[in-house]
Amino acid sequence: MDIDRVERLIRPGLATMRGYDPVEPIDVLERELGRRIVKLDGNENPYLSSPRxxxxxxxxxxxxxxxxxxQRKLREALSxxxxxxxxxxxxxNGSDDLIDLVLRLFVCDGDEVLNAPPTFGMYPFLVTLSGxxxxxxxxLSGFALDVEGLRQAMTPRTRVIFVASPNNPTGDVASTEEVRQLLDMEIIVAVDEAYFEFASETVASLIPEYPNLIVLRTFSKWAGLAGVRVGYALCHEKLSSHLLTIKQPYNVNVAGEAAAVASLQDADYLLSNVDKLRAERDRMTEGLASFAFLHPHQSKANFVLCRVDQKGRSGDETAARRLRDGLRGRGILVRFYESDGLRDCLRISAGLPEDTDALLEALGEVWNEL
Ligand SMILES: Cc1ncc(COP(=O)(O)O)c(C=O)c1O
Known part of the structure; x- marks a missing residue:
């Protein structure tokens, strides 16, 4: 059998599917650039994980x-x-795993999943995989949810909506009222609170009232465990029982469970780092706004989306992309998006104070060189 025939056996849609755009591993980049990297492209925690x-x-x-x-110990500790x-x-295994499980539980081939872009790229990726x-x-302009538009987009095949709150990459929080309106549409509403600790706002208190609500959280951001992969869902006990049944038995590995439990015992320390990152986010937002060519959007997460004015050349190559490249040449990584509506934006994660200083110093220089 030749490989062409093998490829023809791949599920329709998957052979031509575009993969998820991952960030590059830092050691590869450090080798490539030959200097210490200021990594502000992955919304990771620069204060590392807890010493404990x-x-x-x-x-x-x-x-x-x-x-x-x-997952008894971890679920007890999370309780x-x-x-x-x-x-x-x-x-x-990260909250990505739970996004996948929600889709496996509710979505058959051809069922519809509502999405509110610009938002987290994992939703389209995993919806495509699910069929x-x-x-x-x-x-809407200003990045508020178009609740009325979402309502009008409903069909008998609509099963699930994902709402990131705070939203990645915009940093906006969905209000309780907006989430209630979505819940009243009687579909599964997965509110992804990956950045909950940075915003201190949650809709979890609606769970007793709404069995169709699933709140997703992660240890990747506030607890600095992105590389270890631990996330969790809060929902009605019948739903969690279904999710427990269909998940891979060993989805959270022993290292993940031990690290997450220890992090919860060290929550005060980790939350003090969250406070520092919030302060740094706000200082960075002010610093970005001081450049006439940058327009940062207020964020409640550990990153800021920043619109960049066009400069000189037109066409596809936006100044945002060239700014990203220029910063990268100086060892500062920020996130640029190829997607519609975001090509003139950069998303910049909150870092250590010295990272913000390096960023703000480099921005003016790189801009002048564009
Ligand atoms: C909105 C949102 N949800 C989920 C995740 C992924 O979290 P995890 O690392 O737990 O899979 C991210 C990561 O960037 C995110 O921005």
Whole structure:
């Protein structure tokens, strides 16, 4: 059998699918650029993970044993942290895993999933993998949800909507009232609160009232565990029981479980880092706004979306892209998007104070050189 025939056996839609745009590994880049990288492109935590979590991992004796499929210790610890009983909690291999599980649970081939771009790129990626049909209802100017547009986009095949709050890449929070309106549409509403600790706003208190609400959270951002992959969902206990049944038994590995439990024991320390990042985000926003060619959008997360004026040349190559390239040449990484409506924007993660200083110093110089 030749490879062409093998490829023809791939599920329709997947052979030509565009993959997720990942950020490049930092060691590869450091080697390529030959200098220390200021990494402001991945919304990661520059204060690292908790020392307690690192110590627990270093001493952990049970790497040879399979993890607990029911995630008992972690769900107990999360119960103390969230105030929800363990029956309302399911953990995943990052919250990406839970986005995938929600789609597996509710979406059959051809079912529709509502999406409110610009938003997190994992939703289109995983909806395509699921065989579902993504229905985009763009946000209004200023990036508020178009609740009426979403309502009008509903059909008998609509199953799920994903709403990131704070939204990545804009940093806007969906109001409780907006989320209630979506819940009243009687579809599954997955509110992705990956940046909850930075915003301190949540709709989790609506769960007892709305069995169609699923709140997703992660240890990647506030707890600095992006590389270890631990996320969780809060929802009605019947839903969490279905999610527990269909998940891969060992989706959270022993290192993830141990690191997440230790992080929760070290929550005060980690939340003090969140406070520092919030302050740095605000200082960076002010600094960006001081340049006439930059227009930062107020954010409640650990990053800022910033519109960049066009300069000189026109066409596809926006000044935002050239600014990204110029910053990269100086070892400063920020996120640029190829997608419609964002080609004149950069998303910049909050970093250490010295990262912000380096960024603000480089921006003016690179702009002058464009
Ligand atoms: C809105 C949103 N949800 C989920 C994630 C992914 O989280 P995790 O690392 O837990 O998979 C991200 C990461 O950038 C995100 O921005």
């Amino acid at each position: 979590a690192r110590e627990v991992l270093a001493r952990f004796p049970y790497y040879h044993i399979y993890p607990d499929p029911l 103390d942290y969230t105030g929800f009983p363990p029956q309302n909690i399911v953990c995943g 579902g049909r993504l229905v985009d209802v763009p946000r």
